[in-house]
Amino acid sequence: MKNNRILIFDTTLRDGEQCPGASMNLREKLEIARQLARLRVDVIEAGFPVISDGDFAAVRAIAREIKGPVICGLARCVPRDIDAAGQAIKPAGKRGRIHVFLATSKIHREYKLNKARDEILRLAVEGVTRAKSFVENVEFSPEDGSRTEPDFLVQVCRAVVAAGATTVNIPDTVGWAVPDQYGALIQHLYDAVPEFQSGQSIISVHCHDDLGLAVANSLAALRHGARQVECTVNGIGERAGNAAMEEIVMALKTRGDFFSGLDCGLNTREIVKSSRLVSRMSGLVVQRSKAIVGENAFAHGSGIHQDGILKKRETYEIMDPQTVGWGQTELPLTKHSGRAAVAARLKHLGFKMGETDVAAIFARFKEIGDKKKFVYDDDLSALVEGQITEVPEAWSLDYILVTSGNRAVPTATVRLQELAAKKFVQDAGIGDGPVDAALKAIDRLTSTHGKLMDYSLRAVSQGKDALGEVTVKVDFGGGNLVTGKGASTDVIEASARAYLNAVNRFLSASNGQTAKAAEVP
Numbered sequence: 001m002k003n004n005r006i007l008i009f010d011t012t013l014r015d016g017e018q019c020p021g022a023s024m025n026l027r028e029k030l031e032i033a034r035q036l037a038r039l040r041v042d043v044i045e046a047g048f049p050v051i052s053d054g055d056f057a058a059v060r061a062i063a064r065e066i067k068g069p070v071i072c073g074l075a076r077c078v079p080r081d082i083d084a085a086g087q088a089i090k091p092a093g094k095r096g097r098i099h100v101f102l103a104t105s106k107i108h109r110e111y112k113l114n115k116a117r118d119e120i121l122r123l124a125v126e127g128v129t130r131a132k133s134f135v136e137n138v139e140f141s142p143e144d145g146s147r148t149e150p151d152f153l154v155q156v157c158r159a160v161v162a163a164g165a166t167t168v169n170i171p172d173t174v175g176w177a178v179p180d181q182y183g184a185l186i187q188h189l190y191d192a193v194p195e196f197q198s199g200q201s202i203i204s205v206h207c208h209d210d211l212g213l214a215v216a217n218s219l220a221a222l223r224h225g226a227r228q229v230e231c232t233v234n235g236i237g238e239r240a241g242n243a244a245m246e247e248i249v250m251a252l253k254t255r256g257d258f259f260s261g262l263d264c265g266l267n268t269r270e271i272v273k274s275s276r277l278v279s280r281m282s283g284l285v286v287q288r289s290k291a292i293v294g295e296n297a298f299a300h301g302s303g304i305h306q307d308g309i310l311k312k313r314e315t316y317e318i319m320d321p322q323t324v325g326w327g328q329t330e331l332p333l334t335k336h337s338g339r340a341a342v343a344a345r346l347k348h349l350g351f352k353m354g355e356t357d358v359a360a361i362f363a364r365f366k367e368i369g370d371k372k373k374f375v376y377d378d379d380l381s382a383l384v385e386g387q388i389t390e391v392p393e394a395w396s397l398d399y400i401l402v403t404s405g406n407r408a409v410p411t412a413t414v415r416l417q418e419l420a421a422k423k424f425v426q427d428a429g430i431g432d433g434p435v436d437a438a439l440k441a442i443d444r445l446t447s448t449h450g451k452l453m454d455y456s457l458r459a460v461s462q463g464k465d466a467l468g469e470v471t472v473k474v475d476f477g478g479g480n481l482v483t484g485k486g487a488s489t490d491v492i493e494a495s496a497r498a499y500l501n502a503v504n505r506f507l508s509a510s511n512g513q514t515a516k517a518a519e520v521p
């Protein structure tokens, strides 16, 4: 008899972060992990500890602080990776999990690993056995599982389960699967491995969205015996992304009739908040028409629909927007609001801020409050974002003056403070437009040469005086994109702040941190 409880394994901080330009710093990861705990996910895959000192530190900090979910660290099937994951998750104690992976498909065996089936089996068992010396809770993933010969996949599952794997994940690594076929594969494995039937080990699924089928494949697998689903908030992840958590969870909840009562313990009211936080922290904007969390997900344009909704909501709405957290906004703050009110609202929004952070955010709040009538929760979140994305700052923006017009040469004068030297430097630049002029001046002042690869601007809240939030992705050489974010009521200032944030991130990474050392899957 299959148990109906579905475990939600969130990999926003690992596979999600593998999305180019989405890398996050420790504080951002911690904020997301806290939110995932409020969302009540079952497992947080907090990172890939061996790939950098930063990843190791983030997994360890999350394992130390976050209570509730299981905290998982990823490892290739090699001792160095497994040991690093074991060390990083140690503070989570019995709630720690090591996730070991090794490719099993013919194409990966022959071209990537140059290893025969026997050797793969041996390495997989050795990897699980080593991981078991750190923790009881061990997951094994045969990478490219969906393209692995089913008979060999059964052999792998039996071998790793015998070695102690408590979860076996069947990844659709390249998004190749289609629902009927993937569901049948999961059923085949379930029927072939007695421990999956007894619940001694469970099948997990991990689908990528290359054909836009990640959620459909995941749901098909759950109907055929999988009891853990790996997903990310907003579906962010490698290439086209991973299965979107909010879509899986709401499909199960809304169509319980079809999914025979499969249930996950998620607190769905936290979904929209989680989506916004991840979007802010990762710099990946959610498209307006995205299911569940897009701005338009519950907006009804046509008169016929609006009329129907007014008569009976269910005529055109299959979910109540409030069940996923829409419509929970509080009264906006104004420039008259005091520090205690701002601190209380930050707490209510779920941010964990120390005194120094609150003081810095309050100072920015006052600046903004002078320029706009109302400061909304989204405005405040943008300020928090500015504060916590601050890497050890080499440079800060002191002053910016821009002249531009349809007949003028766009010119920007920028004054920066170099924090270590405690001195101010100033320069002026011309450019194709005022933003370009400002960024050129910043490049000269900081001796960096960034190539702007992506630029997006969005209004954080409503009204003509809305705060503009700029996200930039900059290539400082070497092809690695660095994300920067900045907000202001003035879009040129927001652009300069975002660019400077990217410069600071780049300088901090090249001075202090070890670069990613391994190829990630």
Ligand code: KIV
Pocket (backbone or CB within 6 Å): 015, 101, 141, 143, 144, 169, 171, 172, 173, 174, 206, 208, 521
């Ligand atoms: O897509 C994949 O195969 C992965 C594994 C590490 C599970 O992310």
Ligand code: ZN
Pocket (backbone or CB within 6 Å): 015, 171, 173, 206, 208, 238
């Ligand atoms: Zn993946």
